[in-house]
Amino acid sequence: MSSDLQGDGGPDRPHAQTEGPAPGAAPTPxxxxxxxxxxxxxxxxLSADAWVDTALWRAGRTIGEGMRSYDRFLRRFEVRGFSRAAAELGSDGATFGLLGLLVLLTFAQPAFEATRNADWMTTEDFAVTFLDRFGKEVGRRGIVLNDTVPLEEIPDVLVKATLATEDRRFFEHFGIDIFGTSRAMVENLRARTVVQGGSSLTQQLAKNLFLSNERTLERKVKEAFLALWLEANLSKRQILKLYLDRAYMGGGVFGVTAASEFYFRKNVRELSLAESAMLAGLYKAPTKYAPHINLPAARARANEVLTNMVQSGFMTEGQVIGARRNPAIAVDRSQDQAPDFFLDWAFDEVKKLSRRNPALARDRIVTVRTTLDPALQRQAEQSVDSVLTEFGQARRTREAALVAMVPDGSVRAMVGGRDYGKSQFNRAVDALRQPGSSFKPFVYITAFLNGYSLASVVPDAPVSIGNWSPRNYSRGYAGPITLKEALTRSINTVPVRLSIAVGRPAIIATAYKMGITHELQNTVSLPLGASDVSVIDMTASYAAFANGGLKATPYAILEVRNSAGQILYDRSRNEPEPERILPADKVGELNDILINAVENGTGRRAMVDGVAVAGKTGTTSAYRDAWFVGYTGNFVSAVWFGNDDFSPTDRVTGGTLPALAWQKLMAYAHAGIELTPMPGVDPARLKPAQVARTGDGTPAATQPRILSTRTAEVLGRIGRSLDALGQTASAGEGVAQP
Structure with a gap:
């Protein structure tokens, strides 16, 4: 082959082959x-791995060099010994403190919900004058608003006494007085008890505005954050003014303005140093140091306040010596019988009414005519107190509660505890206790609504629901028994069998419809009264039996007038007619049984001469709660006896102390009035009226005839019209003044 055919890249140069085998060569396997x-x-x-290794090595070397440079830089600030330990502790403390702050902030979130209301400072603040159902003043509640008595017009000595006693560093701290809190902790540790409070004045205001008095860590956390929020949103003067208006001062009054009038019958602007010191001493424990309850203790506390004023530098010893030698003289209120528990509840009802009444929400200085019957209220208090005085210590029973109303729900008397001065907790409204057998009428009326009657026969025999087997109080069984006899004898197995037949949800629905407002637990023991209820709810529920099956919502307010005398609310005008919730014939059957339960069952001590009384006793396990809930055609009342700490009594049952107190009240209430027949009960069952007698057979005290609601309203309007005419006449020209 010629050389000109063998150029570069020719077939004779194998290194130049780029594609495929040479012609005729074997293919690559x-x-x-x-x-x-x-x-x-x-x-x-391998190349990629080498690159990664190299990169990591270089990065590590760079980071190492950086760390060594950073370490060399920090060595300039290195400390040793005690300084290093302090720095380490400070660093760790800051870290853990930040974490703790985040946790506390999480816990405090619910408290800030209350601050979302743009009108949170005045939302529920009222100055309320309460009248009884006949138009006579019985008490006052509420807080006078800020523009009534400006801070500038409150005596300087009262402001100084407040700051010296409650928060000397008020104008220096940011809402939480760290130094004051630390000092209080040290003093409390030394005394091994609480001798000083650590809360600043702002923290106390936060509690008064948004929180309750419960002593828990959660509340203290909320209180601290809300104090910071108040300091960020209000000036110091605004906070001080709100505190002076909101603090509870004992005797059912709030704020220094109301307290000045209550304790000294003085305008707050006229208070002396001694009187100011006595008022400032009330912040710590208003019920303990209230002068109308314990004047020596109030004066001793006022003397401590004067010492605080000297120690804080607000005054000299020479300036306070006169107040020490001439202590304040408080108004004698030993004879006052203010219905404080009723007024507290009525005040809450005014607040609720304002939420659905725009006119009342705007005008917050009002006069309220209530449903209270002062004579019946006094007798209710005396009935409870006399029974506790006679039997309380021996039967290990310290407290009681009572609500009395007419069958339409109008509350005539309320006892929320034995001594309002010692405890303002309203056991008639706010306490939840097991009703025991007094709950059984809810079961029976539900059975009547589902085809049963008082003559229906149900076996009184052992019954079990799962592992639960209720027993009768007598530990025996009567065999087949009518519902009338079963409820009269308070048999336990029968209502349980009825609950199986009609279903517990139906019983719960009936109880809610009749007036129970708190949640009932759907448990096997529900028919025997194992779910908590309140005294006022039980009274309202039984009122449906007394009025023939109508809804009876408890109410305290008949009429509300503003400061100009204009009617803002009239119950007869603004409220609808009561709703029928139970058939009249079924109510009549139950009334027949409950009259029998009083006359021939466990409620015999509640009988009133000449009056048909229906009712049911209730006693819970270990004798912790004892009830009697009863009614006539005129009145309905529930009475509870027990202890606040749920400790057992000495075998107190509903047929003993509660029935006795109920009888004392109702014998008085029915003396000299026209008896109203009980719905569904044969009028022939009503005996001729006799002199009412107490449980020991002695004649009961009598009261004037209780006026009907309509008559009381007419007389009230006549009285107000005469007052208005007298005021007009005295204001006219040329009228001779007496």
Whole structure:
């Protein structure tokens, strides 16, 4: 072959072959091709690995150099010994403190919900004058608003006494007095008891505005954050003014303005140093140091306040010596019988009414005519107190509660505890206790609504629901028994069998419809009264039996007038007619049984001469709660006896102390009035009226005839009209003044 045919890249130069085998050559085997591909991939992976290793090594070296440089830099600030320990502790403390702050802030979130209301400072603040159902003043509640007595007009000595006693560093701290709190902790540790409070004045205001008095860590956390929020949103003077208006001062009054009038019958602007010191001493424990309850203790506390004023530098010893030698003289209120528990509840009802009455929400200085019957209220208090005085210590029973109303729900008397001065907790409204067998009428009326009657026969025999097997109080069984006899004898197995037949949800629905407002637990023991209820709810529920099956919502307010005398609310005008919730014939059947339960069952001590009385006793396990809930055609009342700490009594049952107190009240209430027949009960069952007698057979005290609601309203309007005419006449020209 010629040389001109053998150029570069010709077929005779194998290194120049780029595609395919030479013509006529054998093809590359597949195994060889795979090996070549594997070697190529391996080579690439090794290259990548080498690059990554190199990069990591270089990055590590760079970071190491940086750390060494940073370490060399920090060595300039290195400390040793005690300084280093302090720095370490400070650093760790800051870290853990930040974490703790985040946790506390999480806990405090619910408290800030109350601050979302743009009108949170005045939302429920009222100055209310309460009248009884006949138009006579019986008490006052509420807080006079800020513009009534400006801070500038409150005596300087009262402001100084407040700051010296409650928060000397008020104008220096940011809402939480760290130094004051620390000092209080030290003093409390030394005394091994609480001798000093650590809360600043702002924290106390936060509690008064948004929180309750419960002593828990959660509340203290909320209180601290709300204090900071108040300091951020209000000036110091605004906070001080709100505190002076909101603090509870004992005797059912709030704020220094109301307290000045209550304790000294003085305008707050006229208070002396001694009187100011006595008022400032009330912040710590208003019920303990209230001068109308314990004047020596109030004066001793006022003397401590004067000492605080000297120690804080607000006054000298020479300036306070006169107040020490001539202590304040408080108004004698030993004869006052203010219905404080009723007024507290009525005040809450005014607040609720304002939420659905725009006119009342705007005008917050009002006069409220209530449903209270002062004579019946006094007798209710005396009935409870006399029974506790006679039997309380021996039967290990310290407290009681009572609500009395007419069958339409109008509350005539309320006893929320034995001594309002010692405890303002209203056991008639706010306490939840098990009703025991007094709950059984809810079961029976539900059975009547589902086809049963008082003559229906149900076996009194052992019954079990799962592992629960209720027993009768007598530990025996009567066999087949009518519902009338079963409820009269307060048999336990029968209502349980009825609950199985009609269903517990139906019983719960009936109880809610009749007036129970708190949640009832759907448990097997529900028919025996194992779910908590309140005294006022039980009274209202039984009122449906007394009025023939109508809804009886408890109410305290008949009429509300503003400061100009204009009517803002009239119950007869603004409220609808009561709703029928139970058939009259079924109510009549139950009334027949409950009259029998009093006359021939466990409620015999509640009988009143000449009056048909229906009712049911209730006693819970270990004798912790004892009830009697009863009614006539004129009145309905529930009475509870027990202890606040749920400790057992000495075998007090509903047929003993509660029935006795109920009888004392109702014998008085029915003396000299026209008896109203009980719905569904044969009028022939009503005996001729006799002289009412107490449980021991002696004649009961009588009261003037209780006027009907309509008559009382007419007389009230006549009286107000005469007052208005007298005021007009005295204001006219040329009228001779007496």
């Amino acid at each position: 597949p195994a060889r091709r795979r090996r070549n591909s594997y070697r190529s991939l391996t080579s690439r992976l």
